[in-house]
Amino acid sequence: MIRRRLCLLFLLTGMTLFAYSQGLLFQANDKEIKERTSLQIFQEGTIPCFTKNFQLSFELSIRDFDTFGYVFLLKEDQGKTQYSFTDTYLYGENSTFKFNTDGKENHYSLNLLNDALAYQWIPVSFAFDLQQDVLTIRIGDNEKKITSLGLKDTFCPHLFFGRYDYILDMPTFAIRNLKLEGDRSHSYTFPLNENEGEEVHTSTGEVLGTVVNP
Numbered sequence: 001m002i003r004r005r006l007c008l009l010f011l012l013t014g015m016t017l018f019a020y021s022q023g024l025l026f027q028a029n030d031k032e033i034k035e036r037t038s039l040q041i042f043q044e045g046t047i048p049c050f051t052k053n054f055q056l057s058f059e060l061s062i063r064d065f066d067t068f069g070y071v072f073l074l075k076e077d078q079g080k081t082q083y084s085f086t087d088t089y090l091y092g093e094n095s096t097f098k099f100n101t102d103g104k105e106n107h108y109s110l111n112l113l114n115d116a117l118a119y120q121w122i123p124v125s126f127a128f129d130l131q132q133d134v135l136t137i138r139i140g141d142n143e144k145k146i147t148s149l150g151l152k153d154t155f156c157p158h159l160f161f162g163r164y165d166y167i168l169d170m171p172t173f174a175i176r177n178l179k180l181e182g183d184r185s186h187s188y189t190f191p192l193n194e195n196e197g198e199e200v201h202t203s204t205g206e207v208l209g210t211v212v213n214p
Helices: 002-021
Strands: 024-026 038-041 053-064 067-078 083-090 093-103 105-115 123-130 134-139 142-147 157-162 172-181 188-191 199-201 207-212
Touching: 067 134, 067 188, 105 134, 105 142, 157 172
Parallel strands: none
Antiparallel strands: 024 172, 038 157, 038 207, 053 123, 053 172, 067 083, 067 157, 083 093, 093 105, 123 134, 134 142, 172 188, 199 207
8 A cells, every 4th residue: 555655656746747847948037148048939931921810829837036027029020010028026926927019018917926826837828810900818817908009911920939139138937838820821839848959849840940048
């Protein structure tokens, strides 16, 4: 009986460690700039264009509440518009997520308890309705619709997580199950379960991303 319980405990512990081992962990502000993690989805010349609508989604886990900054920067490749999603520790029991037209306007802020975020996988999604000019943001159980972003009928997303160009401040976080979904011919899933290297593969094995300092 004791042996059975020890075996069960070992299996459960192993399963828990395996669950937390999935995804891509970003080294952040507690590291030197050159050691911080950068993830780029799509290279120049391979960026797809979505029409009518598309959705960006992933699971997010915040790992350190003493760090803050950009989670991702989303650039519209055919224009100058850039959107950012950030996380900031409020020096207490809360943190705040913000979605912005980068450098211009904050569209949404959401305060959440740190205890509800720490080491949890939180589903996050951004659904762009390009025809109606509406963005629906979902973070965990929270939902917000944003209108009048100035969205056009076509959006060609160039996506950067973590460090990029002028973006140096970033929280310590992990993501997994990254998806960009539109019509059937333009849907991409990135499990982010690579064991080594800097190439980022889709679920079908296609290399469509690059990571530095994973």
